[in-house]
Amino acid sequence: MAQELPPSVLRALLVEDRDDDAVLLVRLLQREGYAVQWGRVDSAQGLEAALVEGVWDVVLCDFRMPGFDAHQALGIVRARDPDLPFIVVSGTVGEEIAVDMMRAGANDYVMKDNLTRLPAAVARELREAEDRRARRFAEAQLRRLSQAVEQGPAIVVVTNAQGRVEYVNRRFVELTGFTPEEVVGTSAHLLAEPPDPQARAELEQALGSGRWWRGEALVRRKDGSRFWAVFTVSAVRDPRGNVVHYVVVAEDVTPLKEAEQRERELRHRLERQVERLQALRAIDVAITSSLDLQLTLNVLLDQVTTQLRVDAASILLREPGTYTLRPAAVRNLKTVGQERVRLGEGAAGEAAVRGDPVRVPDLAEAPGQRERWLAAEGFRAYCALPLVVKGEAVGLLEVLSRSELPEDPDWWGFLEAVAGQAAVAADNARLVEELRRANLNLQLAYDATLEGWSRALDLRDRETEGHTQRVADLTVRLARAMGVPESAIVHVRRGALLHDVGKLGIPDAILLKPGPLTEEEWDIMRRHPEYAYRWLSSIEFLRPALDIPYCHHERWDGKGYPRGLRGEEIPLAARIFAVVDVFDALTSDRPYRKAWSREEALRYIREQAGSQFDPRVVEVFLREVGEP
Numbered sequence: 307m308a309q310e311l312p313p314s315v316l317r318a319l320l321v322e323d324r325d326d327d328a329v330l331l332v333r334l335l336q337r338e339g340y341a342v343q344w345g346r347v348d349s350a351q352g353l354e355a356a357l358v359e360g361v362w363d364v365v366l367c368d369f370r371m372p373g374f375d376a377h378q379a380l381g382i383v384r385a386r387d388p389d390l391p392f393i394v395v396s397g398t399v400g401e402e403i404a405v406d407m408m409r410a411g412a413n414d415y416v417m418k419d420n421l422t423r424l425p426a427a428v429a430r431e432l433r434e435a436e437d438r439r440a441r442r443f444a445e446a447q448l449r450r451l452s453q454a455v456e457q458g459p460a461i462v463v464v465t466n467a468q469g470r471v472e473y474v475n476r477r478f479v480e481l482t483g484f485t486p487e488e489v490v491g492t493s494a495h496l497l498a499e500p501p502d503p504q505a506r507a508e509l510e511q512a513l514g515s516g517r518w519w520r521g522e523a524l525v526r527r528k529d530g531s532r533f534w535a536v537f538t539v540s541a542v543r544d545p546r547g548n549v550v551h552y553v554v555v556a557e558d559v560t561p562l563k564e565a566e567q568r569e570r571e572l573r574h575r576l577e578r579q580v581e582r583l584q585a586l587r588a589i590d591v592a593i594t595s596s597l598d599l600q601l602t603l604n605v606l607l608d609q610v611t612t613q614l615r616v617d618a619a620s621i622l623l624r625e626p627g628t629y630t631l632r633p634a635a636v637r638n639l640k641t642v643g644q645e646r647v648r649l650g651e652g653a654a655g656e657a658a659v660r661g662d663p664v665r666v667p668d669l670a671e672a673p674g675q676r677e678r679w680l681a682a683e684g685f686r687a688y689c690a691l692p693l694v695v696k697g698e699a700v701g702l703l704e705v706l707s708r709s710e711l712p713e714d715p716d717w718w719g720f721l722e723a724v725a726g727q728a729a730v731a732a733d734n735a736r737l738v739e740e741l742r743r744a745n746l747n748l749q750l751a752y753d754a755t756l757e758g759w760s761r762a763l764d765l766r767d768r769e770t771e772g773h774t775q776r777v778a779d780l781t782v783r784l785a786r787a788m789g790v791p792e793s794a795i796v797h798v799r800r801g802a803l804l805h806d807v808g809k810l811g812i813p814d815a816i817l818l819k820p821g822p823l824t825e826e827e828w829d830i831m832r833r834h835p836e837y838a839y840r841w842l843s844s845i846e847f848l849r850p851a852l853d854i855p856y857c858h859h860e861r862w863d864g865k866g867y868p869r870g871l872r873g874e875e876i877p878l879a880a881r882i883f884a885v886v887d888v889f890d891a892l893t894s895d896r897p898y899r900k901a902w903s904r905e906e907a908l909r910y911i912r913e914q915a916g917s918q919f920d921p922r923v924v925e926v927f928l929r930e931v932g933e934p
């Protein structure tokens with residue numbers, strides 16, 4: 307059977323001084339079926355070089371050569387490779403010498419007169435060298451393995467088939483504080499277990515059915531504390547399949563868990579910061595809202611006129627708290643486009659009330675005034691689409707054509723989509739406006755702030771210390787005396803404190819001018835009630851206090867400003883305040899004149915009853931403040 311196998315290659319190194327002897331040995335081996343690759347050396351240097359340069363399966367060494375011998379050769383070979391088969395082949399020598407060579411590490415000794423023994427000796431030595439190498443490799447593996455187990459970063463626990471600990475490695479000792487003596491023999495369950503019953507059941511089941519288990523478990527330390535570890539538990543079986551050990555490999559994942567926790571916290575904080583940023587951004591947008599809305603509406607109208615090829619378009623928005631629609635953006639409409647529209651009036655007003663689109667195929671035949679004006683501007687067909695937000699029309703989108711409007715469903719679809727966008731934009735702007743107001747409310751929701759503000763106003767106006775406080779106190783007193791309800795008193799007081807807040811808009815050169823004002827300067831000075839109205843009306847909680855800042859320069863006879871209201875058109879609080887303010891002004895030094903005496907001022911007030919002032923207020927004033 308051996309001859310059927312392909313010849314095995316034999317790399318033979320011959321240490322031999324005679325070439326024909328070497329050839330003889332090689333022939334012998336070739337006859338046995340070896341494919342011999344061979345080299346011949348006969349000196350120490352030659353042998354060294356051959357060992358370095360080649361790979362050899364066997365060394366066949368002559369006993370004695372000129373200047374070299376088998377002892378020396380063996381020393382050189384063993385220093386390089388303890389397993390390389392070394393067979394001495396020599397003429398007859400004594401048995402002692404042969405034994406001596408074997409002791410020194412030669413593997414066999416073959417006499418030249420009995421060379422037929424050589425092939426068998428070579429074969430045996432090759433096998434044994436192979437075994438020796440395999441054993442050495444296995445030992446090295448085992449050494450590395452036990453080092454890994456003993457010194458590695460993982461916890462290793464070996465139990466017997468009943469789960470009692472037989473071995474723990476160094477890492478286990480380091481991490482738990484138990485010595486091996488303290489834990490060997492105890493049940494592994496006491497040292498570590500998955501806390502969750504389901505995981506425990508899975509572990510039992512996996513091991514029972516011969517699979518391994520991987521999962522997390524809490525490991526107990528000697529001091530009673532615990533830590534998380536990731537476990538792999540597997541069974542070691544004997545050849546018959548019976549479990550003889552369980553091997554537990556575990557890794558401390560506490561640092562990992564802590565890192566995860568930190569990461570979660572960090573992400574959470576980041577998310578909160580992003581939310582806050584977004585809120586800030588929303589407020590930011592709020593402050594520029596009117597601009598944005600205008601921009602959005604203009605963009606929308608550009609889209610409508612170019613994409614839909616209509617000749618004119620407009621967007622009207624509902625004015626808060628009124629029943630009118632105000633033009634917010636207009637394309638190609640002349641005067642009609644600038645007009646407000648009342649709800650319910652004409653096609654536009656009807657669309658806004660009904661919340662459904664209204665179409666007018668021929669404006670010339672429509673009954674409404676506005677429709678006739680539009681027809682006069684040369685338009686023929688008209689459509690109004692309500693801008694509906696939460697079921698309520700907040701405005702209108704109008705499109706106009708000098709010819710007919712198309713019937714194409716895509717065209718109408720786009721128009722409706724644009725109306726939807728306009729509604730969203732208008733709604734956003736409204737929300738944003740509310741937000742802005744809420745913000746201002748927050749900033750100003752303290753009367754203390756108002757008092758401080760009014761003191762600052764006094765300072766700017768070069769009024770005497772406490773002028774505004776005095777005026778406010780007296781106004782409240784008179785208001786109560788005239789039956790103003792207590793719930794309104796707080797607004798009267800706030801209004802009085804802020805009555806001249808509009809003067810913040812008046813330049814020093816006019817406000818502090820030492821002489822009379824020119825006509826142009828008066829124009830500016832008379833704006834201060836309007837300024838007050840503009841600034842305060844956006845602040846929700848000051849709106850009820852607006853009467854005094856807005857109307858304190860109106861006159862009973864209608865010759866006052868800013869609106870020329872007369873008589874009881876002027877809010878009562880403002881009528882009361884006007885008397886108090888003029889009295890206080892006259893009796894104080896002003897940049898433009900010295901203070902009047904109290905008597906002169908009272909006389910003036912009495913004189914002005916029925917012209918500048920409400921006579922009933924003057925009456926109560928004189929009763930409360932001075933002689934009747």
Ligand code: C2E
Nearest residue numbers: 816817818819820821822823831859887888891892898899
């Ligand atoms: P103010 O000084 O607080 O005066 C409030 C109101 O008191 C005045 O409203 C006016 O009705 C009355 N008043 C004050 N001084 C006199 C006065 O000498 N004679 C009479 N008959 N009434 C007086 P008015 O007139 O609408 O003025 C509003 C504000 O315009 C004044 O507030 C003051 O800041 C400014 N102003 C009025 N006149 C002059 C002026 O001649 N020169 C300068 N620099 N400012 C003036």
Ligand code: SIN
Nearest residue numbers: 469494498499523552
């Ligand atoms: C075992 O029961 O064999 C080990 C269990 C564990 O360490 O989690």
Ligand code: SIN
Nearest residue numbers: 574575576578579582
């Ligand atoms: C915090 O944790 O509250 C500070 C970071 C943040 O603004 O969310």
Ligand code: FE
Nearest residue numbers: 805806858859
């Ligand atoms: Fe004033």
Ligand code: FE
Nearest residue numbers: 805806887891
């Ligand atoms: Fe004043």
